[in-house]
Amino acid sequence: MSALNTDLYQLTMAAGYFAAGKTKDVATFELSVRRLPEQRNFLVAAGLQQAVEYLFDLKFRKDEVDYLRSLPHFENAPAEFFDFLMDLRFTGDLFAVPEGTPIFGNEPICIVRAPLLEAQLVETYLLSTFAFQTMIASKAARCVLAAKGRPIVEFGSRRAHSPGAGVLAGRAAYVAGCAGTSNTEAGMRFEIPVFGTAAHSWTMAFPSEEEAFRALKRLLGESTVFLLDTYDTIEAARLAIQLGPPLWGVRLDSGDLAALSREVRRMLDEAGLREAKIFATNDLNEHRVAELIRCPSCFDAFGVGTALATSSDAPTLSAVYKMVELKRGGETQYTAKFSDEKSTLPGAKQIYRYPDHDVVALYSECNADFQGEPLIRPVISQGEMVTPLPSLEKTQAHAVSSIAALPRELHSLDEAPAYPVEISPRLLEMAQELRDKHQLVRSE
């Protein structure tokens, strides 16, 4: 990761803040998703681990600073600014909802409180990190719900938005309850179970399907999964049966999947291979998975690729990172944006979760005034970890139980009535005060 992986304006603003003597100002920014995509009844927060790693690794290399110096935008920047950049580390605070927590529109996923320059600089990286993994985890949660207990494996690396995104998609899918991923780097880096056996090209690389299947069986033993549709699915099923156990099962990747699964199931059962499983792939998504289960079909597990690794029906989240407080010279000012479509609420916030609704309040309001569970926790304090992040396995368990605890209508794949997110009276009041004050200033 490079400290230059940010929008240029974060760096020009940094130079400007430095020049304006604002290195001691402390800003608070909130990262949230403005509104849920129509196709999502809830989001699942993810990406915190990569955000934390980024904040700890943040450091400019000399060649990066030299590059900036060469740009016309920095012609008037003070020479000391470049030394300042060389020494820059993240020294602020990070608050966040734990990964795997369901969240809703306008609820902060994380809060950054840091010297203005630092807090501003990290915006772009934090946005793409949280928004991408949250988007994938949210899609994965729907696939997992659709499969009603059958495992979903994330298979989408090849269609992810770049090879690096594929690795992170595997992670985010696992956070939300997928059984694992086909991405081997994700498996190693994040200790996620990995899945995969052979492609059509395997079958084509041998003089006959039989030789291909025999070679696979020798290698994989009881992990063997025969891919049946390279030439003719039913003939390949016969061959699989003839070769017999050990065998995990078979995979269907084209044709009328439900009908083929019933036929192949019947053939396997008749041959006494009741333990052999049937795995479905082929451009699946949560709706196809639900449909295949309803059909009925005989699938034991599903591989979901493109639709999951790209969240193809909702491939963006309206994630924003907005300044909510600014402390200069000991005085805290609450900030907000009042333009028509994009207004924001001032002040750092806390989310309180009740069984059937959330309340968003000021972080400074007293916890004891709320019965709900506060979701936002301190993660980094003055550049130091507060508590280590949980293992990914624990995060997944947290996600699965938190999703299960949501009102049942949100589990539907169809659009459910919006989950109620209330704003605390104190927060509403402060927003109004600020708006009045701002209008006062403008009318002067």
Place this chain on the structure above:
Amino acid sequence: MSALNTDLYQLTMAAGYFAAGKTKDVATFELSVRRLPEQRNFLVAAGLQQAVEYLFDLKFRKDEVDYLRSLPHFENAPAEFFDFLMDLRFTGDLFAVPEGTPIFGNEPICIVRAPLLEAQLVETYLLSTFAFQTMIASKAARCVLAAKGRPIVEFGSRRAHSPGAGVLAGRAAYVAGCAGTSNTEAGMRFEIPVFGTAAHSWTMAFPSEEEAFRALKRLLGESTVFLLDTYDTIEAARLAIQLGPPLWGVRLDSGDLAALSREVRRMLDEAGLREAKIFATNDLNEHRVAELIRCPSCFDAFGVGTALATSSDAPTLSAVYKMVELKRGGETQYTAKFSDEKSTLPGAKQIYRYPDHDVVALYSECNADFQGEPLIRPVISQGEMVTPLPSLEKTQAHAVSSIAALPRELHSLDEAPAYPVEISPRLLEMAQELRDKHQLVRSE
């Protein structure tokens, strides 16, 4: 980049090929997009540079091989396989259309000819590299066409599918004719012009908009762009005029952009600031850009973010990587897949481009038999570069002129009649022969 950034089945197949003594078999794979998304009349090939870098860097680390050894899938793999992996490098050939070339469905973007194991292993990374950048370049080309000569800047890093994808999106957008990117890492790594000045938070970080604007002007001089909509666009325009030159211009990011641009233009002109430009942002895409130009409005340049960096209206391409030839023991076999929805044509191919159509032929057919320009060129031969890749600037020039040379109806933002891609008689014949032979084998 990690050699493990691939689907697990590529590695299990590698172990299987090794165990089956297939290390000398040489396979040819083709990477293509099955069909264009409805919203695209052509694609723009991109990603070759990253593909080449990957192939040259491909190398397993010891901890990566140890990880594989620890997986149940490799329990039966021969011990020598792991030594083989440690020594593995890409020793094959790569053929590809130059980056920036418009291409269509089922036309190979690249061809890999290499020992079967190597050719198979690289599938996942090559697919996500080519498919992602091609997808973004194709979207960018539409934005550039819509802007009718006005510059488009790629601003979407924050919404890209992970921070790494943002850097590559900046590159791909530039390939297809964008003026530059806001991503500073992309600027440094790929020598792309970078753009950006200040956000709303900049204005909010100062006691007044005037102080914020003054500080920006001190820093940026004639690169200054005032963002007008933090509080009130027209008042901010008055302030910008009052502060006067030097000034690049102003940016509008919310409200009725066209109406505001006309009003702001009138104000700037009346104040004698005819040189000051107006820049539009706010969830733009090619359609919004076209609409703003038609309106009419007074925009001189556009920043396109989310829609461009995620290709949000068509966020996936049906990219596939299929074995088309296999050479074992000196004998070349042509391979294809015959299942209903996903059939492929055998043999390595060449694309010949004519003014109004393409012909896809076998690579082995004689160039002299075709008048059209052959698009696929050798890039890597036996693990060595054939010729260096062109600079990104030259690639952009190639893209712009090649897109301009396409039949005019393809330049429409609406769906145009499909561009004709013919298959050579020899290729059709070979596909039929292979299909007959396969059915013969099956009916035996």
